[in-house]
Amino acid sequence: MELKLWLSFLLLHVIHVQSSSGQWLANVPARIPVVQGSCVVIPCSFNYPRPTSKQILNRWKGFWKDGKKFVSTTIPKWKLAEEYRRRTTFLGDLAARNCSMLLDGVRNTDVGPFYFRIEMPHYTSYSYTMNPVHIDVLRKPTPPSLSAEVKAKVTAYCSVTHPCPTNAPEFSWSQSGTASRRSKKLNTWQWKTISTLTFRLRPTTSNQTLNCTVRYRGGKQATSSMILPI
Ligand SMILES: *[C@@H]1O[C@H](CO)[C@@H](O)[C@H](O)[C@H]1NC(C)=O
Numbered sequence: 001m002e003l004k005l006w007l008s009f010l011l012l013h014v015i016h017v018q019s020s021s022g023q024w025l026a027n028v029p030a031r032i033p034v035v036q037g038s039c040v041v042i043p044c045s046f047n048y049p050r051p052t053s054k055q056i057l058n059r060w061k062g063f064w065k066d067g068k069k070f071v072s073t074t075i076p077k078w079k080l081a082e083e084y085r086r087r088t089t090f091l092g093d094l095a096a097r098n099c100s101m102l103l104d105g106v107r108n109t110d111v112g113p114f115y116f117r118i119e120m121p122h123y124t125s126y127s128y129t130m131n132p133v134h135i136d137v138l139r140k141p142t143p144p145s146l147s148a149e150v151k152a153k154v155t156a157y158c159s160v161t162h163p164c165p166t167n168a169p170e171f172s173w174s175q176s177g178t179a180s181r182r183s184k185k186l187n188t189w190q191w192k193t194i195s196t197l198t199f200r201l202r203p204t205t206s207n208q209t210l211n212c213t214v215r216y217r218g219g220k221q222a223t224s225s226m227i228l229p230i
């Protein structure tokens with residue numbers, strides 16, 4: 001009887017520990033397209049199996065790595081690989097299990113795979129190599145989406161999706177008018193930035209073309225052109 005009780009206690013305990021403990025899992029997008037020269041915020045959150053000891057976990061160290069190279073870290077003055085120095089910022093808060101990173105001035109060689117690594121003194125260290133992030137570096141950005149509504153005034157919309165909310169692309173129009181820009185988050189890693197232009201049509205017999213040019217951080221640009229449906 002006593003043994004039976006003890007066994008069921010043990011079983012309950014095991015089930016409890018299994019359900020309350022996390023896995024070694026980093027939540028990251030597998031692949032992100034980024035325009036060359038611009039920037040990307042890699043969103044990242046991580047989980048780990050809870051240690052059995054009740055010891056308070058502190059002095060955690062977070063790293064982003066590319067093979068053996070150090071790309072970014074939470075530790076001040078850590079020696080990062082030369083090619084990534086001054087181009088990365090560790091944005092996440094490890095205590096909140098957030099390991100997001102900003103990579104700026106994206107180069108053709110910044111393809112990854114990048115992975116997160118955590119070091120927890122008094123517990124263990126782990127590299128999330130099973131959850132890598134690949135970057136597709138785009139040498140030529142895709143042209144923006146362009147549309148217009150013609151009523152008493154013309155309202156035109158020009159938009160692109162991008163992975164860098166800290167430096168959204170800039171827009172310019174071939175017509176003068178009133179322009180405004182806004183961004184919205186599409187998912188964990190992608191934002192849509194839309195420029196809206198409002199203007200009055202000039203009296204003319206010929207069709208009017210309207211161009212919208214999007215300029216990414218780093219200088220790459222792409223233009224879309226349309227003929228206004230007059
Ligand atoms: C993680 O941190 C980044 C940068 O501060 C923030 O933008 C993002 O919303 C955070 N993610 C979560 C899931 O809280």
Ligand SMILES: *[C@@H]1O[C@H](CO)[C@@H](O)[C@H](O)[C@H]1NC(C)=O
Nearest residue numbers: 174175209210211223224225
């Ligand atoms: C609009 O773009 C076209 C080519 O895409 C170009 O030929 C034309 O000059 C541009 N028009 C203006 C007003 O910028």
Ligand SMILES: *[C@@H]1O[C@H](CO)[C@@H](O)[C@H](O)[C@H]1NC(C)=O
Nearest residue numbers: 205206207208227228229230
């Ligand atoms: C304006 O564009 C429409 C459609 O592209 C075309 O059918 C029409 O001939 C054009 N008009 C002028 C004046 O160019």
